[in-house]
Amino acid sequence: MQMRRFLAFCMVMSLTLALTFPSAAAKNPHAETDWRKQVFKNVEMLTGLPWYYLAAMDQYERNLQKVRRDLPRKKGWLAIHIPAESWAGVINPDQEDNMEVSIHYFGGIGRDGNGDGKANRHDPVDVLYTVARFLSQLGTDEDAIRTGLWRYYHQPIAVDTITHIAKIFAKFDTLKLDAHVFPIPLQYNYTYHSTWGDRRGWGGLRIHEGTDIFANYGTPVLSTCYGYIELMGWNKYGGWRLGIRDVYNNYHYYAHLNGFRKKLKQGDIVKPGDVVGYVGSSGYGPPGTSGKFPPHLHYGLYKFNGRTIYSFDPYPHLKAWERQTRKQLREMKQKMKQKMKRKKRQ
Numbered sequence: 001m002q003m004r005r006f007l008a009f010c011m012v013m014s015l016t017l018a019l020t021f022p023s024a025a026a027k028n029p030h031a032e033t034d035w036r037k038q039v040f041k042n043v044e045m046l047t048g049l050p051w052y053y054l055a056a057m058d059q060y061e062r063n064l065q066k067v068r069r070d071l072p073r074k075k076g077w078l079a080i081h082i083p084a085e086s087w088a089g090v091i092n093p094d095q096e097d098n099m100e101v102s103i104h105y106f107g108g109i110g111r112d113g114n115g116d117g118k119a120n121r122h123d124p125v126d127v128l129y130t131v132a133r134f135l136s137q138l139g140t141d142e143d144a145i146r147t148g149l150w151r152y153y154h155q156p157i158a159v160d161t162i163t164h165i166a167k168i169f170a171k172f173d174t175l176k177l178d179a180h181v182f183p184i185p186l187q188y189n190y191t192y193h194s195t196w197g198d199r200r201g202w203g204g205l206r207i208h209e210g211t212d213i214f215a216n217y218g219t220p221v222l223s224t225c226y227g228y229i230e231l232m233g234w235n236k237y238g239g240w241r242l243g244i245r246d247v248y249n250n251y252h253y254y255a256h257l258n259g260f261r262k263k264l265k266q267g268d269i270v271k272p273g274d275v276v277g278y279v280g281s282s283g284y285g286p287p288g289t290s291g292k293f294p295p296h297l298h299y300g301l302y303k304f305n306g307r308t309i310y311s312f313d314p315y316p317h318l319k320a321w322e323r324q325t326r327k328q329l330r331e332m333k334q335k336m337k338q339k340m341k342r343k344k345r346q
Ligand SMILES: [Zn+2]
Pocket: 208, 210, 211, 212, 297, 298, 299
């Protein structure tokens, strides 16, 4: 108990220091995410719940608020929103109750995390502490936390998505994972046009949910993002296909591959530019069917809004990533040239 009080004290102190911080955020765009991560780590110290699960849950709710109008928007630096009836208890006559004793009496989950004697559902530290204690009820290993997530959301996609986002955060030890590259190395031959929404004949009337990038057999296919390999295998439409989840609510779907990168497996974590497979023409039949159309990469993008999954047009994103990748290559070449010049002079 003594130890716990001491830790609580340390946390409150570091949070008080941290809360004076945001003035510096204007100077450095990454400062806010660095600081958010530090708060998650402080709550981990206090509750044992790994910081990246808190970060993933926050990111998941942040993502949903961007695509849903009916959800309350985040007001401060934390996106996690606990509804009043969960916080205070459904049958609690005072839905803004902030007394831990009566909240628990009515079956609410609200807790006091910052030690001010009030369990305030509008205080981000109280919210994080509440969530951390709720998710770690059965323990802090993956299965226990997944059970906690299920009890909180009652939504299987939420449980999987948050677990996978957590793994990406844990692997790279940062919340800044917004870099992207074009899925085909730019030095290879390729062409693509905007074809999202076109009608497709094979397998009944479907619309085309993606962009086709035409390239030669065996051209390397790259991960466009930091992500988690959620799906790998055969499908009669997509042939050998692959699905990568990133932390910003995008599911990247790659189809008609010739094959996958050796040793790549479901559950692996990738970064932008990692080879994941090779261009082919697989699909439109039983496993192994190939050559029914010219080789190309079918690239699709999907989002989840908490209820359904929907496709959106990848073309503008591909254009932007192609430009960014070209610029990065140019800058790299320039740096190399300058280095060579300096060497010559020496
Ligand atoms: Zn396609």
